[in-house]
Amino acid sequence: MQIGTAAEASGVSAKMIRHYEAIGLVTSGARRTNNYRDYDCRDVHELQFIRRARDLGFSLQEIKNLLDLWRDDTRQSTSVRELAARHLSDIERRMEDLRAIAGTLSRLVDSCEGDTRPDCPILDHLGRRAGKARRPIDVE
Amino acid sequence: MQIGTAAEASGVSAKMIRHYEAIGLVTSGARRTNNYRDYDCRDVHELQFIRRARDLGFSLQEIKNLLDLWRDDTRQSTSVRELAARHLSDIERRMEDLRAIAGTLSRLVDSCEGDTRPDCPILDHLGRRAGKARRPIDVE
DNA sequence: GTGCACCTTCCCATAATTGGAAGGTCAAGC
DNA sequence: GCTTGACCTTCCAATTATGGGAAGGTGCAC
Numbered sequence: 001m002q003i004g005t006a007a008e009a010s011g012v013s014a015k016m017i018r019h020y021e022a023i024g025l026v027t028s029g030a031r032r033t034n035n036y037r038d039y040d041c042r043d044v045h046e047l048q049f050i051r052r053a054r055d056l057g058f059s060l061q062e063i064k065n066l067l068d069l070w071r072d073d074t075r076q077s078t079s080v081r082e083l084a085a086r087h088l089s090d091i092e093r094r095m096e097d098l099r100a101i102a103g104t105l106s107r108l109v110d111s112c113e114g115d116t117r118p119d120c121p122i123l124d125h126l127g128r129r130a131g132k133a134r135r136p137i138d139v140e
Numbered sequence: 141m142q143i144g145t146a147a148e149a150s151g152v153s154a155k156m157i158r159h160y161e162a163i164g165l166v167t168s169g170a171r172r173t174n175n176y177r178d179y180d181c182r183d184v185h186e187l188q189f190i191r192r193a194r195d196l197g198f199s200l201q202e203i204k205n206l207l208d209l210w211r212d213d214t215r216q217s218t219s220v221r222e223l224a225a226r227h228l229s230d231i232e233r234r235m236e237d238l239r240a241i242a243g244t245l246s247r248l249v250d251s252c253e254g255d256t257r258p259d260c261p262i263l264d265h266l267g268r269r270a271g272k273a274r275r276p277i278d279v280e
Numbered sequence: 281g282t283g284c285a286c287c288t289t290c291c292c293a294t295a296a297t298t299g300g301a302a303g304g305t306c307a308a309g310c
Numbered sequence: 311g312c313t314t315g316a317c318c319t320t321c322c323a324a325t326t327a328t329g330g331g332a333a334g335g336t337g338c339a340c
Contacts, residue, residue, distance in 0.1 A: 003318075035305090035319065069260075070263050076257070091241055091242045098238070102231045102235065104196060109225050113221075122217075122220050126210070129185070144287080174336055175335085
């Protein structure tokens, strides 16, 4: 099948398939006489694997490692588990960062009247002079 | 003061200050006779504003808008509030995405033995054939 | 006057994806 | 046979925010 069909079947855009080939994530497969790339169902399967790993937020480098493990019948599941666990804790760290930001933002938004007047605790917070002397937010 | 001092005082690297100038986020200020950029405390204050907005995850475009509002004495606080609220809901959406990913990953990691054998529900999940016939995860 | 720390501009790299240009290929319909 | 449109090809560039580094100028201290 052509790249467009493989893209459709795998959920990976043709553009991305070519890119993954260029960076060596997937192997450069067969070409037809017209120089068109040719894919079979195993290629599509591999692209689906990539797609799902992307959906779980794995980086392309991590996916490369996952693919290597997937292809290796003698792999040890602990390798996969460690990779996934590292990724999970990375995600959890990012969630924690976002949680902190969301908390601050939420308090700021709540403390702002949001009317036609210029006074705004949000800008006060961003523009406060160094040193925590003033406390622009005090909504509890 | 020189750019290095302003960087130190504001928490924005000299590299980034030049970049922010290049993209018009901060105005191209005065230069000394030796062509060195010259900053005063108001410039540093503005950089601190940017720094704090960055810490809250605002994009440079959003910061540009925030700066414009900050400088405008006739602003309406509702404009700031709306901008911040939009950003907040964006953050919350990203958190939700991460939460979903973390949930799946967590179940997968838990379901994997993580030993020397090759069997791995994580790889099974990523490489499963389309259609939800098989259910590689069943840890409840 | 030599060295070191600072400054300048310019180019490049990252990560993942997309957009687009310029051109080749193929099948359908007239 | 020729056109049209939908494919495909490669290559270049933009995105976002930040950093690295080269090549060269400046200033101060010893």
